[in-house]
Amino acid sequence: xxxxxxxxxxxxxxxxxxxxxxxxxxxxxxxxxxxxxxxxxxxxxxxxxxxxxxxxxxxxxxxxxxxxxxxxxxxxxxxxxxxxxxxxxxxxxxxxxxxxxxxxxxxxxxxxxxxxxxxxxxxxxxxxxxxxxxxxxxxxxxxxxxxxx
Amino acid sequence: xxxxxxxxxxxxxxxxxxxxxxxxxxxxxxxxxxxxxxxxxxxxxxxxxxxxxxxxxxxxxxxxxxxxxxxxxxxxxxxxxxxxxxxxxxxxxxxxxxxxxxxxxxxxxxxxxxxxxxxxxxxxxxxxxxxxxxxxxxxxxxxxxxxxxxxxxxxxxxxxxxxxxxxxxxxxxxxxxxxxxxxxxxxxxxxxxxxxxxxxxxxxxxxxxxxxxxxxxxxxxxxxxxxxxxxxxxxxxxxxxxxxxxxxxxxxxxxxxxxxxxxxxxxxxxxxxxxxxxxxxxxxxxxxxxxxxxxxxxxxxxxxxxxxxxxxxxxxxxxxxxxxxxxxxxxxxxxxxxxxxxxxxxxxxxxxxxxxxxxxxxxxxxxxxxxxxxxxxxxxxxxxxxxxxxxxxxxxxxxxxxxxxxxxxxxxxxxxxxxxxxxxxxxxxxxxxxxxxxxxxxxxxxxxxxxxxxxxxxxxxxxxxxxxxxxxxxxxxxxxxxxxxxxxxxxxxxxxxxxxxxxxxxxxxxxxxxxxxxxxxxxxxxxxxxxxxxxxxxxxxxxxxxxxxxxxxxxxxxxxxxxxxxxxxxxxxxxxxxxxxxxxxxxxxxxxxxxxxxxxxxxx
Numbered sequence: 001x002x003x004x005x006x007x008x009x010x011x012x013x014x015x016x017x018x019x020x021x022x023x024x025x026x027x028x029x030x031x032x033x034x035x036x037x038x039x040x041x042x043x044x045x046x047x048x049x050x051x052x053x054x055x056x057x058x059x060x061x062x063x064x065x066x067x068x069x070x071x072x073x074x075x076x077x078x079x080x081x082x083x084x085x086x087x088x089x090x091x092x093x094x095x096x097x098x099x100x101x102x103x104x105x106x107x108x109x110x111x112x113x114x115x116x117x118x119x120x121x122x123x124x125x126x127x128x129x130x131x132x133x134x135x136x137x138x139x140x141x142x143x144x145x146x147x148x149x
Numbered sequence: 150x151x152x153x154x155x156x157x158x159x160x161x162x163x164x165x166x167x168x169x170x171x172x173x174x175x176x177x178x179x180x181x182x183x184x185x186x187x188x189x190x191x192x193x194x195x196x197x198x199x200x201x202x203x204x205x206x207x208x209x210x211x212x213x214x215x216x217x218x219x220x221x222x223x224x225x226x227x228x229x230x231x232x233x234x235x236x237x238x239x240x241x242x243x244x245x246x247x248x249x250x251x252x253x254x255x256x257x258x259x260x261x262x263x264x265x266x267x268x269x270x271x272x273x274x275x276x277x278x279x280x281x282x283x284x285x286x287x288x289x290x291x292x293x294x295x296x297x298x299x300x301x302x303x304x305x306x307x308x309x310x311x312x313x314x315x316x317x318x319x320x321x322x323x324x325x326x327x328x329x330x331x332x333x334x335x336x337x338x339x340x341x342x343x344x345x346x347x348x349x350x351x352x353x354x355x356x357x358x359x360x361x362x363x364x365x366x367x368x369x370x371x372x373x374x375x376x377x378x379x380x381x382x383x384x385x386x387x388x389x390x391x392x393x394x395x396x397x398x399x400x401x402x403x404x405x406x407x408x409x410x411x412x413x414x415x416x417x418x419x420x421x422x423x424x425x426x427x428x429x430x431x432x433x434x435x436x437x438x439x440x441x442x443x444x445x446x447x448x449x450x451x452x453x454x455x456x457x458x459x460x461x462x463x464x465x466x467x468x469x470x471x472x473x474x475x476x477x478x479x480x481x482x483x484x485x486x487x488x489x490x491x492x493x494x495x496x497x498x499x500x501x502x503x504x505x506x507x508x509x510x511x512x513x514x515x516x517x518x519x520x521x522x523x524x525x526x527x528x529x530x531x532x533x534x535x536x537x538x539x540x541x542x543x544x545x546x547x548x549x550x551x552x553x554x555x556x557x558x559x560x561x562x563x564x565x566x567x568x569x570x571x572x573x574x575x576x577x578x579x580x581x582x583x584x585x586x587x588x589x590x591x592x593x594x595x596x597x598x599x600x601x602x603x604x605x606x607x608x609x610x611x612x613x614x615x616x617x618x619x620x621x622x623x624x625x626x627x628x629x630x631x632x633x634x635x636x637x638x639x640x641x642x643x644x645x646x647x648x649x650x651x652x653x654x655x656x657x658x659x660x661x662x663x664x665x666x667x668x669x670x671x672x673x674x675x676x677x678x679x680x681x682x683x684x685x686x687x688x689x690x691x692x693x694x695x696x697x698x699x700x701x702x703x704x705x706x707x708x709x710x711x712x713x714x715x716x717x718x719x720x721x722x723x724x725x726x727x728x729x730x731x732x733x734x735x736x737x738x739x740x741x742x743x744x745x746x747x748x749x750x751x752x753x
Contacts, residue, residue, distance in 0.1 A: 003193060005357075008324055008355040009348055011403045013326060014464045017460045018181065018460075019180075019182070058484075
């Protein structure tokens, strides 16, 4: 005679787990407690909560010289973020990939690899990116993918 | 009035979209409720008690689990009992006690062990067989328990304790949750047959006594010791503590026993442990992670939440799940995008497109979430597939978050699916409930290069939601590389270290030839490169670290077996490791046979 020792259901698990209800019941009406909470939350909703957060520039990715991190790139970008945001808004840009040629931590030239939006003025972009300074040991090409959301 | 019509409109919009969970037709391989036998000569509850003695020294826990079987009926029986152990348990010894006689179990190839057991059963000898059904689910069989017999089976295993945010946690799982399977009974293979184990009804207490005693010796002064799962008494001294279960918890074997402790100054035990063996030497490297630094701006992300609304989630687990997901959704930023997929037998999505996390959309999601009740099967694979096929927000990295109790039998298939789609998303898994299937939750996270989380009650949900947001914002360490300089290390596990999100140490197992040289760990943090050098010397060698050999082998088996592809040929290698290191695996079992014939075999 073989006896399979029956197991207790884990605490909190209901009979539904092992066929206590063979057919799925449609989501029953919400309990009055839940409904009350939902009604309150929804009542708290107001258009003022939807006030838009102004779009911002985000560093989404890129290619960096060996030893450099995205955190450093982000830090270097932060002083010119405001100016870039103004330009992106003005030109209707949503995304761009730029290549920065850097020597001794300073931006010598820039090239726009790709962009999404109406257009851009290279000179204006160059003027802003030249203000960026990296650590003096950084040299080579830095590729930055920026989005404006 | 306008607000009210918005709410009513929202409710009307949401309620009709409740998932059309398919009712399961036909007889599938699913558990059933236990109905007490009418035959009064048979003892339906042969397991009298299960108790554990836990000794924690430093970072290694040694556990002795004892199961006592007693036949209180009038016929000789074979008892079968399914029970869980930790996902990282290395089971290395078993013995059986009948009266004053003790029989040491042997490790054998699974099929051979089964043959030995069946033969002993036929011969009328008392025998026990321990088999692995899943890496965290085991089955004990004890044959020829005669009326009045009391038989003790003792199992020894070891586990490594890994702290998170300075908190050490030891989990002793007590009961296996019922696993959903849509397989037909006739098509079921051996490893899945245990799924049919009967269950008692909701609210019925475990019929056996449960007890646990834990002893801590940390070496570093203890700060706090607590057990959130059960009532206990704690006696704490400087770097030692003893924990006993309260008498009223003797029927507490239906939820995981969770012991947590912290060391003074939130320190963690890190560094290098060495074990000089007779034939091979083993090491364990535990490295304290760098301090978390929050980046100034985090790029927007797209989240897909997969919420299990099956029958086993009905009630408390689904309420915890709702609280957790609500917490995460409320923390999303307007620039983030998200979607929710609810699943049981079928599935349903919040929106065909990813939604920006505006207040309106977050509210819509929360209302829909609140409307879920739980019921039906747990078709997790189609749900994962559908989630992966959902329209993606271009340009944003996608994070898939699954919330489930994990009561399914398709763990490996889920791991495969995630691994094959790693380029599409990072996966994070939340285990919800009092006895979560941690094998699934940890495996999904590991396959998805994310982190596993377990939430056992509603009170923890809001904290877990906050922690999750923190992890996602800033991984601690990425691109991790380990180099051995002058330290002749080999067979290192894991061969590649995943990115580190949570505040837990890096763990590396391996073998070595000479205890000299150094280990160099490099990686990247948000603000710069990370480098740590650990010196190796013969002074660190300690014969007391013998458990390292089992832990190393368990780690390697886990990689080969638990997380290997479905159908991949790893049997030979896992069997060899099991036999060599005396370890329980999917392909090796412990068998103990008494030499005395005590029962005439039943003839049919």
